[in-house]
Amino acid sequence: MLPPSVRDELVSDHLCFFIRGVIERLDMKVFEHSYSAEGGELYAPQLMLGVWLYAYALGVTSARQVERRLVEDLAFRYLAAGERVDNWALSAFRRRHSRALNDAFTQVLEWAQSQGMVKLGRVAIDSTRITANASKDRVDTEQVLRDTRARLRRQVRTWQKQADRDDQEPGGLEVAIGELNQALAEMPRRLERLKKSGLKKLSRTDEEARFLRQRGDKFVLGYSAEIAVSDDHLIVAQRVTQNVTDNESLEPMVDQVEQRCGRAPDAALADSGFFSIHNLQQMEQRNIDAYVPDSNMARALNLGARCRTRANAPAHRRMRAKLRSPAGQAAYARRKAVVEPVFGVLKHQRNLRQFRTRGLNQVANEFTLATLAYNITRLHALRAA
Numbered sequence: 001m002l003p004p005s006v007r008d009e010l011v012s013d014h015l016c017f018f019i020r021g022v023i024e025r026l027d028m029k030v031f032e033h034s035y036s037a038e039g040g041e042l043y044a045p046q047l048m049l050g051v052w053l054y055a056y057a058l059g060v061t062s063a064r065q066v067e068r069r070l071v072e073d074l075a076f077r078y079l080a081a082g083e084r085v086d087n088w089a090l091s092a093f094r095r096r097h098s099r100a101l102n103d104a105f106t107q108v109l110e111w112a113q114s115q116g117m118v119k120l121g122r123v124a125i126d127s128t129r130i131t132a133n134a135s136k137d138r139v140d141t142e143q144v145l146r147d148t149r150a151r152l153r154r155q156v157r158t159w160q161k162q163a164d165r166d167d168q169e170p171g172g173l174e175v176a177i178g179e180l181n182q183a184l185a186e187m188p189r190r191l192e193r194l195k196k197s198g199l200k201k202l203s204r205t206d207e208e209a210r211f212l213r214q215r216g217d218k219f220v221l222g223y224s225a226e227i228a229v230s231d232d233h234l235i236v237a238q239r240v241t242q243n244v245t246d247n248e249s250l251e252p253m254v255d256q257v258e259q260r261c262g263r264a265p266d267a268a269l270a271d272s273g274f275f276s277i278h279n280l281q282q283m284e285q286r287n288i289d290a291y292v293p294d295s296n297m298a299r300a301l302n303l304g305a306r307c308r309t310r311a312n313a314p315a316h317r318r319m320r321a322k323l324r325s326p327a328g329q330a331a332y333a334r335r336k337a338v339v340e341p342v343f344g345v346l347k348h349q350r351n352l353r354q355f356r357t358r359g360l361n362q363v364a365n366e367f368t369l370a371t372l373a374y375n376i377t378r379l380h381a382l383r384a385a
Contacts, residue, residue, distance in 0.1 A: 016075035056373035059350035063087035124339035132209035269335035
């Protein structure tokens with residue numbers, strides 16, 4: 001005689017129940033403070049966060065697909081408390097709560113630490129390129145802009161002459177000429193924007209995306225996503241940058257681990273992209289046992305060859321000596337096993353190969369949701385083990 005229960009339909013340890021339990025432990029004040037008292041009716045942030053976390057855990061990153069799942073999928077309906085949230089509200093929540101999402105990420109790590117997880121003896125740091133929601137064909141360069149401006153001027157003159165000859169029905173041409181003049185008026189602004197950026201190429205679709213080098217000398221228009229992962233495969237630091245290289249990312253990532261987890265790691269593993277003499281010196285000063293080879297040392301470790309260049313700086317020589325030792329080689333070999341599978345899950349299982357939103361702040365929100373969802377699913381798996 002009683003109405004059916006969701007728990008009767010789904011297994012008792014279903015992920016949606018675990019997500020609801022985690023959210024109930026979070027302090028949602030940062031979410032709530034972002035809304036003004038004069039705003040209209042809104043969905044509870046607990047509801048919206050739960051829906052998005054479950055969506056990213058399944059690799060559903062489109063707000064329209066989530067809207068459809070809220071009708072068709074029982075677990076989604078449970079987390080939404082039966083509400084049929086439209087894609088506009090879902091997208092607005094994802095755009096709005098940058099600070100609150102990062103706060104939730106930290107709170108989940110703190111809770112995991114209280115449960116005896118998050119092993120900070122050693123962290124592995126890595127980065128990957130994620131494609132922007134932008135077309136590589138809609139790119140401004142100085143030469144392209146100047147050529148486009150010259151072409152528009154020629155076209156305006158041609159059509160103006162034709163309009164002058166056709167005095168009876170000039171209306172259609174006048175509209176077309178007006179559109180061309182409007183495009184011409186945009187040219188100085190686009191040129192100024194390109195000069196201010198200091199770049200040779202700038203996307204018109206997403207102005208904050210950058211052309212970043214990938215393996216095989218290929219370039220992708222996108223962003224650089226960075227993570228630090230503990231030995232128990234939990235993400236303890238994450239961020240999205242426009243950095244073309246990773247040389248300046250090691251210290252900020254270690255700082256973020258310390259900020260989120262309350263203390264710095266004992267050891268840090270990173271590939272040759274994060275190498276610089278300054279980074280090695282900073283890790284030594286902070287008593288962090290770093291394993292960061294230069295490109296020649298990395299080639300020697302991977303292929304068993306000899307280094308082609310000498311190390312001159314004392315910190316550089318010490319790093320090479322440490323990585324040549326059996327213990328150093330064994331420690332550095334852990335990097336691939338710790339951090340690279342996490343990127344494999346995010347990009348290939350959960351469809352985070354391209355961002356849905358545009359702009360650095362917005363894609364950072366997406367990445368925070370994805371990494372937070374990953375940590376929750378990892379905690380769910382550890383709990384069930």
